[in-house]
Amino acid sequence: MNEANGTQQRRHTEKRHFDTLAVHGGELRAGAKVPGEKGRGGDFYPMSTPIHASTTFSHSDAETADRVLGGEEPGFGYARWGNPTVVALEGALTELECPSGNGRALAVSSGMSAIHAALTAAELTSGSTVLVAEQVYGSTITLLLQVFAPMDVQVRFFDATDLGDLEKKVISLGPRAVVVETISNPLLRVADIPAMARITEAHGAALIVDNTFGTPYLQRPLEFGADIVVHSATKYIAGHGDLTAGVVAAAAPYDAALEQIRKTVGYVMDPFGAWLTLRGLKTLPLRMSRQCENARKVAGVLLEHPAVAAVNHPSLAGHPDGEITARVLSDTGGLVSFELSDGARGTAFRFLNALELCVRAPSLGDIYTIATHPATASHRELPPSRREKLGVTEGLIRLSTGIEHHADITGDLTRALDAL
Numbered sequence: 001m002n003e004a005n006g007t008q009q010r011r012h013t014e015k016r017h018f019d020t021l022a023v024h025g026g027e028l029r030a031g032a033k034v035p036g037e038k039g040r041g042g043d044f045y046p047m048s049t050p051i052h053a054s055t056t057f058s059h060s061d062a063e064t065a066d067r068v069l070g071g072e073e074p075g076f077g078y079a080r081w082g083n084p085t086v087v088a089l090e091g092a093l094t095e096l097e098c099p100s101g102n103g104r105a106l107a108v109s110s111g112m113s114a115i116h117a118a119l120t121a122a123e124l125t126s127g128s129t130v131l132v133a134e135q136v137y138g139s140t141i142t143l144l145l146q147v148f149a150p151m152d153v154q155v156r157f158f159d160a161t162d163l164g165d166l167e168k169k170v171i172s173l174g175p176r177a178v179v180v181e182t183i184s185n186p187l188l189r190v191a192d193i194p195a196m197a198r199i200t201e202a203h204g205a206a207l208i209v210d211n212t213f214g215t216p217y218l219q220r221p222l223e224f225g226a227d228i229v230v231h232s233a234t235k236y237i238a239g240h241g242d243l244t245a246g247v248v249a250a251a252a253p254y255d256a257a258l259e260q261i262r263k264t265v266g267y268v269m270d271p272f273g274a275w276l277t278l279r280g281l282k283t284l285p286l287r288m289s290r291q292c293e294n295a296r297k298v299a300g301v302l303l304e305h306p307a308v309a310a311v312n313h314p315s316l317a318g319h320p321d322g323e324i325t326a327r328v329l330s331d332t333g334g335l336v337s338f339e340l341s342d343g344a345r346g347t348a349f350r351f352l353n354a355l356e357l358c359v360r361a362p363s364l365g366d367i368y369t370i371a372t373h374p375a376t377a378s379h380r381e382l383p384p385s386r387r388e389k390l391g392v393t394e395g396l397i398r399l400s401t402g403i404e405h406h407a408d409i410t411g412d413l414t415r416a417l418d419a420l
């Protein structure tokens with residue numbers, strides 16, 4: 001094996017598994033061209049992609065710089081256009097989200113900037129309509145209403161649990177884009193992305209899927225016909241609650257548009273955040289597997305507790321989307337929500353205050369188990385009537401299970417419930 005000329009990289013052509021791609025994806029191994037490293041000599045390469053903390057890249061001569069800046073030769077010029085650490089992360093994300101070569105992933109500075117880029121790439125211009133699931137993350141709706149609606153974009157809503165409603169509105173409104181999440185927050189309904197993609201494709205709308213709750217471990221929406229996939233990488237993808245990041249993935253023609261928008265608007269990921277995300281990504285399959293298993297166990301224990309009136313988790317018998325879940329997700333997810341029997345806000349707060357292990361915080365997807373009160377956190381900005389329509393009651397708690405031992409999580413929850 002001659003590592004120096006790259007045979008190690010090219011020898012294996014068989015399709016690798018998700019877990020393997022997560023570990024090795026994007027890393028600059030032997031034979032990979034590492035711009036800027038040329039000329040440093042030695043037959044070695046770093047096992048871990050370095051943090052290239054540089055905004056600008058110099059070249060050996062003006063002609064090379066001209067070719068690189070003109071896109072005739074691969075390389076880096078200015079970090080808003082590309083940075084080696086960020087590009088390494090994008091390589092890994094592309095392998096995970098688009099393993100059959102059906103697109104590429106770009107890293108951006110937050111989940112919200114990923115959504116903004118996707119909506120812009122879908123050409124939501126004056127007079128166009130966007131159809132958005134009423135169950136999506138509150139800030140996505142705020143972005144549409146406060147940034148796109150004033151530019152004369154018509155924002156309309158549909159029920160993501162009702163394909164008939166989607167089809168009817170796609171036909172009557174002719175939207176340019178449809179926005180939906182893989183798994184809804186906080187009631188954890190599972191969207192039928194393949195069926196939605198058939199509807200949007202038949203009527204010329206772009207389907208944008210926020211796959212934050214799913215991650216490519218549970219589902220790769222591009223394979224089901226979605227046009228653009230977005231993530232808040234702040235959550236499961238990075239996984240450790242220590243950075244803010246976003247991902248947007250698509251095939252042509254959207255990928256080039258997304259790259260141009262990112263470069264021009266400037267919501268790029270910083271190299272340190274990219275390095276942490278790349279490091280986090282390596283354990284995504286391990287974390288997700290454990291988080292899904294913990295969520296199933298937590299859901300089972302909650303179901304038996306007298307202080308709990310109802311539990312939402314796709315693994316439970318009687319979940320309204322059992323058939324869809326089996327078809328579109330590889331596992332049942334790491335989020336659980338439940339309704340306290342006494343549905344008062346004060347009781348929900350007493351329960352949250354009694355937790356000793358689970359962290360009270362308005363986020364999800366971390367290695368720590370996180371407990372949230374959606375009515376005063378993710379859905380705080382909505383008027384009470386809208387919260388009620390979405391089933392976000394005062395007694396509803398959302399849990400994002402971490403990777404701790406399941407008995408410690410259920411022990412903490414049971415103790416806090418017993419104390420009510």
Ligand SMILES: Cc1ncc(COP(=O)(O)O)c(C=O)c1O
Binds near residue numbers: 113181213
């Ligand atoms: C489903 C979903 N999408 C997007 C976002 C926004 O992500 P960020 O906070 O990284 O901008 C969030 C944040 O909670 C989210 O839950």
